[in-house]
Amino acid sequence: MTTYLPKLTLPDAVFNNLPVSVLLPVALGTLVGYSMRPKDTERAYLSWKQPPLRPPPWVFGPAWTILYGLMGYAAHRAVHFGTSPLNSAATIAAARHGATLYSIQLELNLAWMPLFFGLRRPVEATIDVLALLGINGYLAYLWGSSVDSTAGWLLVPYVAWLGFATYLSAGTGYLNNWDLTLDDTKKAQ
Structure with a gap:
């Protein structure tokens, strides 16, 4: 098990304040989503070949809002x-380790949309x-088995969605020969 890394971990004040803990990922996800110009993102999304079961673009905003809220609450x-002084040292260590993993996964989560839609990589x-899928699968297990079973279960929908997002990301990349430049850009070349 790695350890608690304060420089990579959100401050305790974020985790200890319920509204901040829930609203921070929602706000950051919303900020990243709007910074990517939603109409341009939707146009690009609809122009690429997609694997079966692709949801319509309007599903992503509500789905991610719910998932960000659940992950923040977890x-x-x-x-x-988990960091209550009434807990064992092992529980406190697992909670702190999870806080570092959570902070890292949040950064990775916020990087996905710019990578896929902004840089088209x-x-x-x-x-x-x-990486998100692996970290969050482990985080759900860690928190669920060592800290708070409810926190672990709250991450299950997020882990399931990340599995589906992996399928969509890899499927879209594969079906478009790993080239996500827009068709009008391809025609100009």
């Missing part, structure tokens, strides 16, 4: 309750989402 529960975006 983080609050795990770190706030499907290989890197797929590696990013695979």
